Amino acid sequence: MKVVVIGVGQVGSSVAHALAGEHEVIAVDKNADRLEKIRSETDVLTYEGNGARVDVLESAEVQDADLVIGSTSDDRSNILICSTARAMNRGAFTIARVAETEYLATWSQLREAFNVDFMVGADHLTARNIVEVVGLPTARNVEHFGQGRVVMAEFTVPEASPIAGKTVEDLRLTDGVNFVAVFDDEHMEIVRGTTCLRPGIRLLVIGRPRQVEEFAGTLTPKTSVQSARRIMILGGGEIGYQTARMLEQRGLQPRLVEKDPDRAHALAQELPDTLVLQDDATDPKFLRRQGVADTDLVVSALTPDERNLLTSTLSRDLGAGRVLSVVHRDVYESVFTSSGIDTTVNPRREVIEEILRHTRVRGIEKITFVERDRGEVVEVELTAESPLVGHPIEEAVETVPHNFVLGAVIRDGEVLIPRGQTVLKSRDHLVMFVETDVSAEVLEAL
Known part of the structure; x- marks a missing residue:
């Protein structure tokens, strides 16, 4: 091409x-x-x-x-x-x-x-990603596939978690969940039965939304995994505005902080179910007065990144349940993470993923990158000519040149959690994990 x-x-x-x-x-x-x-x-x-x-x-x-x-x-x-x-x-x-x-x-x-032919908007994509995280607030990263029928979520295994230190084969997973990969700062590993879920390791899960929520409750039983209700958005720029608008569409009533009086007034008129507060989000006294400690989630969407890091760490130190930060520069993401920020969203990465989806082999419905682009989760539709069609998965995968993990299958609108004996059909939608370095070869072979 x-x-x-x-x-x-x-x-x-x-x-x-x-x-x-x-x-x-x-x-x-x-x-x-x-x-x-x-x-x-x-x-x-x-x-x-x-x-x-x-x-x-x-x-x-x-x-x-x-x-x-x-x-x-x-x-x-x-x-x-x-x-x-x-x-x-x-x-x-x-x-x-x-x-x-x-x-x-x-x-x-x-x-x-x-x-x-196609338009891609960074602010809209970023807001959409933020709202997806709101539905599963204990996750580091959340993406939906198959029109919301399948969810991918990345979790950190807490030291006090009941699954910490156990192998995958020791766990009794619900039928609606697949573990696909584990990460630390140096290594990435496709999950096997012998994979040990060490404390602090990052775990990538694919499954039905309800079952993934139930797993999140098992992973961190002391933390509510229900959708965040008390949400504060710091920054009334386009990302903050779009996030509030999408949250209103889900029946939520967020609070939004904007320093500029004219912009705050305009936002208040555009967002009838959002409480718009005209003030400085970098002021710790203001954040304390507004009850940041009682929020389920703070979304920090200010610019530049240095200012955003300040409000994010302030919110964390003041006791916010979780903090999600919008980070525009790639080099700062590790700084936010090492500062204890729960989740980061990068607008540029959202755009790159959407553009790259149109450059891959035919049949790609969605693609998202995980762990600094070391892995990809892809939704692809099988054609009748695919070597995977008509054979049990455990046999068919031998025709593919590299390892991948099949997280879910969407067939006629229903979600199947595949096992070795599952026989794939033409027009099945696969949600799969593959290492980025070999993804082109794997997708071409499908």
């Missing part, structure tokens, strides 16, 4: 890095230093220039491309780039990255509005 990435800031360069190993990638940017950096790190061709200009797009061979990605920092430029690319090459699939939710909303209602 020939891919043209226009705009190689943090998102664009990450996408180019991820695609360069399997595809022919051409990167375009006005910034010569960015192009030099990506050339030194990745096997890509580069062109310097304004990607919204026809002559630059021609030089980047857009007329022969299979995929064109507009990933500059300007929404209108990305839309213009994609619509121009479509005019030059009707066969190209175009993806525009946008920040303004209004563009995304318009495109969702009228796909022909911008002549763009």
